[in-house]
Amino acid sequence: MSRVRENSGRIFWGLMLIVIGGLFLLDTLHKADAGHILHVYWPVILIVIGLWILFSSGLRNTLSPLVLVSVGVIFLLINLDIFHHNVWDYAWPLIIVVVGLWLIIRPGFHRAQGKFPEIKGDDLDAVNIFSGLKRTITSQKFRGGRATVIFGGMELDLTQAGLEGGQATIDLTAIFGGLDVWVPKEWKVVVDATPILGGVDDKHRSVPDSETKGTLYIKATAIFGGIDIKN
Secondary structure: OHHHHHHHHHHHHHHHHHHHHHHHHHHHOOOOOHHHHHHHHOHHHHHHHHHHHHHHOOOOOOHHHHHHHHHHHHHHHHHOOOOOOOHHHHHHHHHHHHHHHHHHHHHHHHHHHOOOOOOOOOOEEEEEEOOEEEEEOOOOOEOEEEEEEEOOEEEEEOOOOOEHHHEEEEEEEEEOOEEEEEOOOOEEEEEEEEEEOOEEEEOOOOOOHHHOOEEEEEEEEEEOOEEEEEO
16 A cells, blocks of 8 residues: 555656756747746645645545645635635635544544544543643543543543453544643554644654553644653
8 A cells, every 4th residue: 555655746747847858948939928827727736745645645644635725725715816815714624624624524434444443432421622631541441532622721640540351442523722641661552643734743652562552542633732652
């Protein structure tokens, strides 16, 4: 699969260079005005790149390319005099709508991908908005769950917990907020990160594989916020 993606990327960027080079060649031959075409249609590049990221990832990465495509469409419509207001009058509401839609459809994409084990329980079910929250999990049969922070902060302490069946999956979302997760060193941590104008930082240092006592799978989404995983 990685080989296919590598080849598709090489072909994509090669075609992009051929198109741009051909456009400048036509300009030199006085067959086209490259400056005007690029001035008006440069947003098409954003749209094409967004679509390529979307499909080359097998629909695994959805939010970033959709935002890129949306911004490209807005700029293109403005350049074509279809929209007449400031670009940000359109961009911010549309980006918010795209993020909202993505949050709704994201679980379906994750199930289709099948990369991580399904969440087996709701031992973790926390939502924090405009405030601070600290949760300490001590269950020795932790089965996973979800935590969301919006315009606030949250700390999750799993250092005293144990994993049922040796593995669990948690889904973390931080929007305009911060989320800190403390994980035992004896756990292996596998992170699927989606940062959008935010950051997901895995600072967890684990013991050698022969000494691990389980695997914690983390689906982490940070939108204008941050998620830190540490021990």
